[in-house]
Amino acid sequence: MAILFRLLGTSIQTARSASALAGIISVPILYFLVTELFPSTEKQRSWWVIALLSTYSLATSYWHVVYSRIAIEPILVPLFATVVLYWLLRARNSGRRVFFIVTGLFLGLAFYTYPAANFLLVLVSVLLGYYTWQDREFLRAHWINMLLLFAACLAAAAPLALFALTHPNVFAARLNELSLLNPVAAGGSPVRAFITSIARTVAMFAIKGDTKALHNPAGRPVLDALASVWFVLGLWVIMRRYREPPYFLLLTWLIIMCLPGALTAENIPHFGRTIGALPVTCILPAIGMLSAWQWFAARLRPSRLLSVFAALLLSLSFLVTTIGTYHDYFVVWDTRQDLQQGYDGAYSAAAEIMNQTHVPDSVWILPHTSLTPSGFGGDHLDFLYRGDTPYHSVSLHEATAPRELSRICRGKQKALVVEWKGYVLEEAYNAMAGDPKGLIPFLLGKYGRELNRRSYAGLDLVTYQLPESPAFSIAKRFEPLTVNFGNELMLVGMAFGGSSLHDISNPREVQRRELPSGKSGWVALHWRALTRPIRNYKVSVHLLDQEGHLAGQVDKLLLSNDLHPTIDWRAGQEGIDYYTLPSWGGIAPGWYTIGVTLYDAETLEPVGVGARGQAYELGTMEIVRPLEPGMVEPEVRIESGKGEAAPGIRLLGYDLPRRELNPGDKLSVALYWQAVEDVSRNYLLAVRMTGEQGEEWGEEFEPPVYGTYPTTQWVEGEILKDWHDVSLPTDMPQGSYWVSLFVLEDDGLSKRVDLDKIEVRGRPRQFTMPEIQHPLEATLGQLIRFLGYNLSSNEMKPGETLQLTLYWQALGEMEVSYTVFTHVLDAEDRIWGQRDSIPSRGEAPTTSWIEGEVIVDEYEIMVEPGAPPGEYVIEIGMYDAATGQRLPVVSDNQILEQDRVLLGVVQVAPSN
Numbered sequence: 001m002a003i004l005f006r007l008l009g010t011s012i013q014t015a016r017s018a019s020a021l022a023g024i025i026s027v028p029i030l031y032f033l034v035t036e037l038f039p040s041t042e043k044q045r046s047w048w049v050i051a052l053l054s055t056y057s058l059a060t061s062y063w064h065v066v067y068s069r070i071a072i073e074p075i076l077v078p079l080f081a082t083v084v085l086y087w088l089l090r091a092r093n094s095g096r097r098v099f100f101i102v103t104g105l106f107l108g109l110a111f112y113t114y115p116a117a118n119f120l121l122v123l124v125s126v127l128l129g130y131y132t133w134q135d136r137e138f139l140r141a142h143w144i145n146m147l148l149l150f151a152a153c154l155a156a157a158a159p160l161a162l163f164a165l166t167h168p169n170v171f172a173a174r175l176n177e178l179s180l181l182n183p184v185a186a187g188g189s190p191v192r193a194f195i196t197s198i199a200r201t202v203a204m205f206a207i208k209g210d211t212k213a214l215h216n217p218a219g220r221p222v223l224d225a226l227a228s229v230w231f232v233l234g235l236w237v238i239m240r241r242y243r244e245p246p247y248f249l250l251l252t253w254l255i256i257m258c259l260p261g262a263l264t265a266e267n268i269p270h271f272g273r274t275i276g277a278l279p280v281t282c283i284l285p286a287i288g289m290l291s292a293w294q295w296f297a298a299r300l301r302p303s304r305l306l307s308v309f310a311a312l313l314l315s316l317s318f319l320v321t322t323i324g325t326y327h328d329y330f331v332v333w334d335t336r337q338d339l340q341q342g343y344d345g346a347y348s349a350a351a352e353i354m355n356q357t358h359v360p361d362s363v364w365i366l367p368h369t370s371l372t373p374s375g376f377g378g379d380h381l382d383f384l385y386r387g388d389t390p391y392h393s394v395s396l397h398e399a400t401a402p403r404e405l406s407r408i409c410r411g412k413q414k415a416l417v418v419e420w421k422g423y424v425l426e427e428a429y430n431a432m433a434g435d436p437k438g439l440i441p442f443l444l445g446k447y448g449r450e451l452n453r454r455s456y457a458g459l460d461l462v463t464y465q466l467p468e469s470p471a472f473s474i475a476k477r478f479e480p481l482t483v484n485f486g487n488e489l490m491l492v493g494m495a496f497g498g499s500s501l502h503d504i505s506n507p508r509e510v511q512r513r514e515l516p517s518g519k520s521g522w523v524a525l526h527w528r529a530l531t532r533p534i535r536n537y538k539v540s541v542h543l544l545d546q547e548g549h550l551a552g553q554v555d556k557l558l559l560s561n562d563l564h565p566t567i568d569w570r571a572g573q574e575g576i577d578y579y580t581l582p583s584w585g586g587i588a589p590g591w592y593t594i595g596v597t598l599y600d601a602e603t604l605e606p607v608g609v610g611a612r613g614q615a616y617e618l619g620t621m622e623i624v625r626p627l628e629p630g631m632v633e634p635e636v637r638i639e640s641g642k643g644e645a646a647p648g649i650r651l652l653g654y655d656l657p658r659r660e661l662n663p664g665d666k667l668s669v670a671l672y673w674q675a676v677e678d679v680s681r682n683y684l685l686a687v688r689m690t691g692e693q694g695e696e697w698g699e700e701f702e703p704p705v706y707g708t709y710p711t712t713q714w715v716e717g718e719i720l721k722d723w724h725d726v727s728l729p730t731d732m733p734q735g736s737y738w739v740s741l742f743v744l745e746d747d748g749l750s751k752r753v754d755l756d757k758i759e760v761r762g763r764p765r766q767f768t769m770p771e772i773q774h775p776l777e778a779t780l781g782q783l784i785r786f787l788g789y790n791l792s793s794n795e796m797k798p799g800e801t802l803q804l805t806l807y808w809q810a811l812g813e814m815e816v817s818y819t820v821f822t823h824v825l826d827a828e829d830r831i832w833g834q835r836d837s838i839p840s841r842g843e844a845p846t847t848s849w850i851e852g853e854v855i856v857d858e859y860e861i862m863v864e865p866g867a868p869p870g871e872y873v874i875e876i877g878m879y880d881a882a883t884g885q886r887l888p889v890v891s892d893n894q895i896l897e898q899d900r901v902l903l904g905v906v907q908v909a910p911s912n
Helices: 002-008 012-037 047-060 062-068 073-094 097-110 115-134 136-166 168-178 190-203 225-240 245-262 275-300 304-334 345-356 378-384 401-409 425-430 439-447 507-511
Strands: 362-368 391-395 414-420 449-455 459-465 479-485 489-497 514-516 520-529 537-544 550-557 574-582 590-600 615-624 644-646 649-655 666-675 684-690 696-702 719-727 735-745 748-760 774-780 784-791 801-810 818-825 831-837 854-862 870-880 889-891 901-908
Touching (some): 012 047, 012 062, 012 073, 047 275, 047 304, 062 275, 062 304, 073 275, 097 115, 097 136, 115 136, 115 245, 136 168, 225 245, 225 304, 245 275, 345 378, 345 414, 391 401, 439 507, 439 574, 489 574, 550 574, 666 735, 696 719, 696 735, 801 818, 831 854
Parallel strands (some): 362 391, 362 414
Antiparallel strands (some): 414 459, 479 489, 537 550, 666 719, 684 735, 735 748, 774 784, 774 889, 784 801, 870 901
16 A cells, blocks of 8 residues: 555555455456366366356455455455465465465465454464375475475564564454453353354355445345355355365365454454455355256256256346445445445545645644544544644543643634534434534634634534634633423523624633624533433523514533433433524614523423523623624615615615414514614604505504614614514404504604505404313413313323313403413423413414403323323413513412412323
8 A cells, every 4th residue: 555655646546446456356366266276177177167256256246345445454354365275275286385485475474464364374274284184195295394384474474473472462452352252342251242243243144244334335244145045055065075175175264264253242243354254255156056057957958058048047146246236335325324424434525625725824623522532533634634734633522622722723813623514413422523512613603703614515614713812611600500490400500701892802801791793692501400301402592682582592402511412311410501692683782681491302392490481581791882784684675775764774674574463463573774874863663554444553653772772872884673563452453454664753754664564364252151171260460360171081191192272261451472381290290291382372362362252272282202100280371481470370369389270180001
């Protein structure tokens, strides 16, 4: 390989050329070996057919093709096996001393290839013993030649033998890990492990092959179905005739060269460790086929035409093998995506991209999971990377990675980060290359700034601006908390901060709770499992304005430092997570709330925070004006020249999240403004809905940004996002309405802009009391009466769905849209089923209720598949989703604890 590198250059193709060359050379040598093993005579003229068929089998063998196209050393074992046995047969058949010496030299050189080749010494020794036992004259005639053979072997292997003697631990460490003599590797029972290894090694030929994609891309056995038939027939022939030298050699060869796999306990069967048996595996089908032909010809005495037909039929087997090999190696690449990872394709792609990227005064960062040692994967890049920019593989242990990253980035202006793709986030603990928790972008984004991102098939290349003197940390300290989420997880600590006005920030600036509009702040959370969680959870960290509108949000799957989702956490286990929290472009200066929500990763159902509802408020962040206007992307853009709403301000566009509403709903419109000059006037804004007959609904005048940021504070070039909420009257008729914007100043209307149309849908209303299966009265707040419920069944199994119907009555009209929660609780108030919703699946928000109206509210609640058998109770209630505050509950003139109503008991039966 080194010679080829010097001649052809260092590349993957050149490396594979070395293994391909070894595979190609093995083919003609096998032909000469078989002709030496079965020389044609007057009596046996057809033995040359075995040589031809064996050679063809090797050339088209799936096993041989796979290893001839990988730049690893096992492909040398069949080459040296055929060479050694060829010269041994030449030596035995001719008696020439030079052939014994040549045999010894190649036998010694075989030790330098792959550990499985060491068994060639056992094979040669057994064969020499057999020849001596079979013919006593052989020892008398060749004892000196045999001594010379072993002397030549020792001379060739002497440097490696010296290394083995002086470095025994290094030389044998891997063998000791795999050996069946190691009680750990053998699972405590070497005998049972050995029997299992033998069975699996035998099965690899026709039943189940190597499970590693690198060794077996198609996941198939060594031989196809037809070839397996001929292999078994050939094996039966040589076992019957094992006393004859050619057949003894083949049987011994097959058994001994399968021992390297059978004597190990990891990844069995293993094509690499047994590859020394590859040539004999190609010879046996040829023997089986020739034997079948001879039997056929001897008993049926076929005509020439029938003979040709039979020959064509038999040769069909080799055609099937050839087509199968082509398909199972070349075509399978299009169907197995995991081969990219198995063959380290991501590293090849990364090196190619790195070789084409030149950024002065930068450093490459290649993140690897916390389960891998630092430097993992570096050998790939040592081989493939040609650039001058230094690169570092960083193991993302949360306790050490920030300090290591600071050292790596010191003195550099930019970091070039390879973000690996291709792993399943819920099974990130199986990945090696990757940053599943996003530690690198969190740290570099916290103190620096992402400059650009380029996306490729297996990775993203992200460039970051670095601070002058990096001192990265996840958080300097955590403020202690005791926030219980659903009696499963507790938030026990938190930290958050902002950023500077500039591209980079120092440690003091990130600790301040001040954030320029359009930049990202940071949040770090410390979690503890109160019990073993029954679900995988995600965390949402959000930035809210004073009316509860989102100003920024980030969602992540909650993972431990060892990358396991919460369903794998044990009781008492702790972990930290970290979030880069964006503030979206155009957010007006002011104070904003940072909140946290925990929710089921599969069903998206939020987890309650006791009496606080679904979200916990961490604190407030001050948003300040940025140095440059932020970038915004309105849902609908206003054409240039049509958005001049008033002197000094221009309407760029708007968002209208909902275009179908119900009476009593709240219409929300986000307006995007640009100050074309410093604004000297105070403007009022109104959003009005106009019906088809010109009737007006829902008008409300107010200053922009809830009156907290008047237009007189706007400066030239500034861009702002401005939310306006208008409540639809509960008696608003069904129909289409224009949504219009009115801009006013002290002396009256300045401008009207028609935005878009919405549809108001009516819904049937009920004022008579229905028949209720389980009447149960309670009052929630002051304006809602609970009347009772229907339940589909009082008994169910885990994984089944419970049908629950709730009946409500409005005691008056409401300005708040409340959310209903329904929980299935065990005796410890642990939630095993949950469904939260606006009443009537969102079709009947409480803001649309009319006094005296009865609302039928249906829910489907799935009981968790892992719910243990026993008694469960259903709890219901309502809360304000904006604040998380539950409505107080009064029943029989008593205020109920925990602001909930407890319904009937449900019996969960065993799943079996």
